Amino acid sequence: MIELKGISKKFGDTQAVNQVSFKVAEKETLVLLGTSGCGKTTTLKMINRLIEPDAGRVMINGEAITNQDPDMLRKGIGYVMQNIGLFPHYTIAENIALVPKLLKWDKEKIKNRTQELIQKLHLPESTLTMIPHELSGGQQQRVGLARALVTDPSVLLMDEPFGALDNVTRASIQKEFKALEELKRKTIVMVTHDVQEAFELADRICLMDKGEVVQIGTPKELLYQPVNDFAKKFLASQRLALEFKVVNIQDIWSYLPKEILKDGGSKSADLSIWEAMELLRNNDRSELLVTGNNKESKLINFEQLTKGFNQFQNGQVHE
């Protein structure tokens, strides 16, 4: 668990971060979202003391981080950065083994853990003896992730981890990332300026502007209960796509046609509207069977889905 209390930081005359407070629950992913220069990266770096705050306190698992030696603290926190920052003079294996070596793990343990990680991250074994610039950007970022995960730290900080990748690679790595079992056990704070990415990966989002927290909440809360104009405008341009992603079948259950009695081959109603649409289009089927929380199933087509979604939207606006 991570807790920030009234964190502030000034660079010269610029107030980079002003009175930021939030809590990240265990195994939760919090995304710091905002434009460039909003203070999100500075906030992140104050969690592992890459930057020391002028005021405020940071607690990790109930202990103030200032009580620990900064180097020891950092060894216990995974860190993934936009520019990856692999050591160009080390092989991939050496890059991954960096922190374990600092912690004086024995060779066998390091080797086993490295093997385990490159399999999970779909890196070919042959890359281990290569040096970073022989790898593609996507592969490098996986190595960066492996390096952060190798000691299985409970806390992971990620600074625009997919920022340097092209759109196609980014989408596929995001998907893998989401599916990675190891990440689900971690308390993660991630920084991004990409709204889609934030909505894709976050349990909760912390929207920041000019060094201050604008709103903290689930993606759905940000979309449907924005606290001010800034929050509303920030999401405006991609609103529809975001809504398709945060609203699921269960949300619009009451607007869909009557239940039918049919078993087998059914999808969960946790499916987002977006995913349901993709299934309907890609698989060339006209209808999709979904099962709601009450174990009842409904058979829906594209038209019914959009109609139900629109009705749900209208209901939200009236609230």
Next chain:
Amino acid sequence: MNEQQQTLWQFMAGQSDKLLSQTLQHVGLTFISLLFAIAIGLPLGILIARKRKLSGTVLGIAGVLQTVPSIALLGFMIPVLGIGAKPAIVALLIYALLPIIRNTYTGIIGIDLHVKEAARAMGMSKSQILLKVELPLAMPVILAGIRTATVINVGVATLASFIAAGGLGEFIFGGISLNNTNMILAGAIPAALLAIILDALLSLIQKMNFKKLRKALYVFPVVILVLGAFYALPTAYGSTLTAGFTPEFMGRQDGDLGLKSTYGLKIHTIVISDAVMYKAAFAKELDVISGYSTDGRLKAFDLKILDDDKHIFPPYYAAPIVREEALKKFPELEKTLDLLAGKITDSIMTDLNYKTDYLHQQPERVAKDFLISNGLYKVAKNGHNGTVRIGSKIFGEQYILAEIYSMLIKGNTDYDVATKTGLGGTKICFDALTNDQIDFYPEYTGTGLLVLLQPDPKIAKEMGHDKEKTYAYVSREFEKNFKIKWLKPIGFNNAYALMMRKKQSKELNVNSISDLKNYLDKN
């Protein structure tokens, strides 16, 4: 051409032991100083990469030190560090410092900031970041700096022979003084090869990838140490007294060769430049030096001339030598230069030298005072009827003579004068004359005979120690071979002489060269 190469080869083969020891000294000097320069430059470079505010000052100072002329730097060192290896190593170190500091600094600040941040974020301590990230990544740039420093050092180390630190400069400068091309090449070619080979080797290391580099870096300091240790090897022999001889003296029959053959003198000898030799004797760095009998520093540094009881240093006339073409072009020149003929005796010359060397009067002033007291001074006419070019060698007496001649020409003729003083050595001066770069300069008949004409040893012996015979012989031969005329002698005789500090000579009861030999044989 082929013959020339063969003789060079023969020279190198004949002098192979000297060549080897000089090359080893040269490599040793280069690497000892390099080692110290790395030991100082690397930490300084790291320091200013950490505290950027200091970088301007540190790089500035190193840059200024780099621009100090090497001879001047060596000169400054003598009062503090004496002569020999110490000042040479310090001077070389100073020249090697800038490229090493600068490249360490640029290498470290040039590292991708994200890599440094990643290192910090992984929990590496400052020293771990330095040793495992910064230095390895900056290493190609640092090595480039070391490479530059090495090549600079190989070049500057040739000057180490000026202050008796040895190296290939002994051959190079000896050859220049002795008009011996083979000797120059025997020093210059190995020095150039050394620079090229070391440069190539270091570029190989520099281009290695990080993995091989890591291994190479363990070997590198060992190699530097071993090469540096070469310097300690050849200085193993010695005697109770130390002599410092100029490169020219070392190679002359009326010099070290004569001392060995006629006197059988065995003394620990180091090669040193004329400019610092007297000072070194005064500072008790040297006990015996080769000087000129008219040198003012004799008086200034309280030195005593050892009696040449077996007459190997014949007295020589000093006289201006002029290109015949110049005499035709400037009809009044000969008459004007002859005004000085017979006017300067040994004691007058010593006195004039004393005034510049010890009282630090300007040569112009000394020249003017002398002309006035002899009634020869005339106010310059500022004529524009052509320019006479005067040359001089790079020691005090020649500067004074050049000034005196300059004033005589300006006062008595309508010619203008250009002086090219400080030509480093007999060969350079003489080549300037034969190549129409200067019109005349003061030369000594003995030098003309033994250095420039280099006749059959028999003829040289026949000439014996007869001043007149020598003068007649060189006049004839110069006219025939070079179309250069010896004018009337100025009056004084300048001969080589061995000198000791007066006090020491009294203590040891050494008054002649034979005494010196006997003393050395007993001790």
